[in-house]
Amino acid sequence: MPTAIEVRGLTKRYGALAAVDGIDFSVESGTxxxxxxxxxxxxxxxxxxxxxxxxxxxxxVRVLGLDPWNDGAALHRRIGVIPQDFRFFEKITAREAVExxxxxxxxxxxxxxxxxxxxxLDKIDARFDTLSGGQKQKLGLALALTNDPEICFLDEPxxxxxxxxxxxxxxxxxxxxxxxxxxxxxTHYLEEAELLADHVAIINHGRIIAAGTPGEIIRAHGRPExxxxxxxxxxxxxxxxxxxxxxxxxxGHVSVELGDKRDxxxxxxxxxxxxxxxxxxxxxxxxxxxxxxxxxxxxxDGALKQEARS
Amino acid sequence: MNVRHIGxxxxxVVRSYLRNPVALFFSLIFPIILIxxxxxxxxxxxxxxxxxxxxxxxxxxxxxxxxLAALNNTSVVKVAVVSDASVTPSNFxxxxxxxxxxxxxxxxxxxxxxxxNGTATNLTVYTNxxxxxxxxxxxxxxxxxxxxFNLRRxxxxxxxxxxxxxxxxxxxxxxxxxxxxxxxxxxxxSILTSPMFSMVDIASSYRKDGIFRELSLTPLTRAEWxxxxxxxxxxxxxxxxxxxxxxxxxxxxxxxxLTLGLLPFLVIGPFFFVSLGMLAGSVAKTPESAALIGNxxxxxxxxxxxxxxxxxxxxxxxxDFARVLPLYYVIDGMNQVMLFSNSGRALVDLLIVLVAGxxxxxxxxxxxxxxxx
Numbered sequence: 001m002p003t004a005i006e007v008r009g010l011t012k013r014y015g016a017l018a019a020v021d022g023i024d025f026s027v028e029s030g031t032x033x034x035x036x037x038x039x040x041x042x043x044x045x046x047x048x049x050x051x052x053x054x055x056x057x058x059x060x061v062r063v064l065g066l067d068p069w070n071d072g073a074a075l076h077r078r079i080g081v082i083p084q085d086f087r088f089f090e091k092i093t094a095r096e097a098v099e100x101x102x103x104x105x106x107x108x109x110x111x112x113x114x115x116x117x118x119x120x121l122d123k124i125d126a127r128f129d130t131l132s133g134g135q136k137q138k139l140g141l142a143l144a145l146t147n148d149p150e151i152c153f154l155d156e157p158x159x160x161x162x163x164x165x166x167x168x169x170x171x172x173x174x175x176x177x178x179x180x181x182x183x184x185x186x187t188h189y190l191e192e193a194e195l196l197a198d199h200v201a202i203i204n205h206g207r208i209i210a211a212g213t214p215g216e217i218i219r220a221h222g223r224p225e226x227x228x229x230x231x232x233x234x235x236x237x238x239x240x241x242x243x244x245x246x247x248x249x250x251x252g253h254v255s256v257e258l259g260d261k262r263d264x265x266x267x268x269x270x271x272x273x274x275x276x277x278x279x280x281x282x283x284x285x286x287x288x289x290x291x292x293x294x295x296x297x298x299x300x301d302g303a304l305k306q307e308a309r310s
Numbered sequence: 311m312n313v314r315h316i317g318x319x320x321x322x323v324v325r326s327y328l329r330n331p332v333a334l335f336f337s338l339i340f341p342i343i344l345i346x347x348x349x350x351x352x353x354x355x356x357x358x359x360x361x362x363x364x365x366x367x368x369x370x371x372x373x374x375x376x377x378l379a380a381l382n383n384t385s386v387v388k389v390a391v392v393s394d395a396s397v398t399p400s401n402f403x404x405x406x407x408x409x410x411x412x413x414x415x416x417x418x419x420x421x422x423x424x425x426x427n428g429t430a431t432n433l434t435v436y437t438n439x440x441x442x443x444x445x446x447x448x449x450x451x452x453x454x455x456x457x458x459f460n461l462r463r464x465x466x467x468x469x470x471x472x473x474x475x476x477x478x479x480x481x482x483x484x485x486x487x488x489x490x491x492x493x494x495x496x497x498x499x500s501i502l503t504s505p506m507f508s509m510v511d512i513a514s515s516y517r518k519d520g521i522f523r524e525l526s527l528t529p530l531t532r533a534e535w536x537x538x539x540x541x542x543x544x545x546x547x548x549x550x551x552x553x554x555x556x557x558x559x560x561x562x563x564x565x566x567x568l569t570l571g572l573l574p575f576l577v578i579g580p581f582f583f584v585s586l587g588m589l590a591g592s593v594a595k596t597p598e599s600a601a602l603i604g605n606x607x608x609x610x611x612x613x614x615x616x617x618x619x620x621x622x623x624x625x626x627x628x629x630d631f632a633r634v635l636p637l638y639y640v641i642d643g644m645n646q647v648m649l650f651s652n653s654g655r656a657l658v659d660l661l662i663v664l665v666a667g668x669x670x671x672x673x674x675x676x677x678x679x680x681x682x683x
Binding site: 081103 | 520530
């Protein structure tokens, strides 16, 4: 599959501060790539460099084979960008906005069709200042599609939206992928990334700390799958002795980490054979969010300890 | 420069504007208010005689009566004799003040006998320094009539009738009044203020709201964007000028010499000030500092470029300062074509604004950034 975005050693410095510190990643065409990170991690800076809105300090960046800063005009004809908190001319209607972009991009996009695609057809003649937050984002999305882009950059497109509006933006993102476009999605909603993204990269303090498919990241950085039962603390000791597994007791619950899914049966048999009273069991595994919180937390704790030592 | 891009942006600007009642009010109704206000204030002061309150302490004498009649006949002043017996020369000044009368005259007791005996006699004229026009008129009229009486006293009969007389006419054309000078000034005022205030605001608020960022992702260029805004303000200037000329003609019977020579000023003027507003807004870091920079540039020009008062009436150092202000050349050029039919000087004015406009436009396009470094 061809590569839509290729980033090697990308660095952006503001004085002594490295907002982005030598990162590498690539995005395959036709996939949804999600770029995750806490606030101030370097997400927006990286995204703006890819969009040609910000100049990089160092490294090599190719988007559709073009240098975003030097070939900005050519690149902008082939990409669509929806920024965080999209703003437009207040008194202009959704239809007029699409017509405006259509004239600027010299395309013959049909306003009704585009607005239907982002589920905003009912607001086609509403002025921008009368639209809700979610509707404004949808119009931003429609405008970003006016030039039939090969890559769509969505910077936190659902931040601040209600659950219904978020779901309808997700539906549009799935449509974009189905139509063969590459989607570069920045978000800090982890379940959004887990639901939509083929590949994920997590950035913190300007560095990529994990990358891969959501499943790969969870397997590599998450805790093993575990089984939890309501039982007295003695059960933990019993299981540790009998099976040699890591078992912990906490507040009337006993948790056992499973090396393999098939170990679940053995553990349940042992619990039953213990003769101790036990009740309702559940299995749990880390989500992308758990992994994210742990990875970012570990890194920040480490940084704090290092700071305390020095 | 792509005309289709400019056209698309121009349509957005026009729609945004027409759907904003406040902006529309300021651009179209404000000129009428301005011309009405200044027309009323200054036309009233300039037309009709000035009423002068006269305390005649020599009221029975035929000479004092004749003097006051002669004063009245100048038609620039209207004599009103004070009949209130409580008014005396010692409280006349405060009485004038209390009655809001700007000018007064005391004819002293014994005026007639002193005149006939050839003894020096003294008229006292009260004026209000804040009303220079009335003061000047009354002093001039009293002096003129006194000279006539002195002359008649010195000569007998027709032996020495005055040799030099004069008639009064206005600069430009005999029929011009203040309102005729005001119209070019107010068109200039509108050329300055509407683009300056809104472009400074747009330059900073569009940046803050990320609208420039949106536009930078489209094929629209900064120069095209600026040309679209200039086109809009040129259109607005034509409409505002039309309204002001119309209001001047219908409300104050202004005499306007409509000439094609006016058109280049209505194009080059907005071209200069839209670019200047954009430049001012681009160098500012925040909307607040942008507004401040805009005001610092706009306010001196608003009053010192010949908008409401002709620059010739300023003290010399202020006249020199006015000649540094671009709006001076816009207004002077319009005065030259609308009042004095002096196309040579108008052309020089136009070239100065055009060259300055090209420089400011180029600087604005260069310094105003769509995207960050």
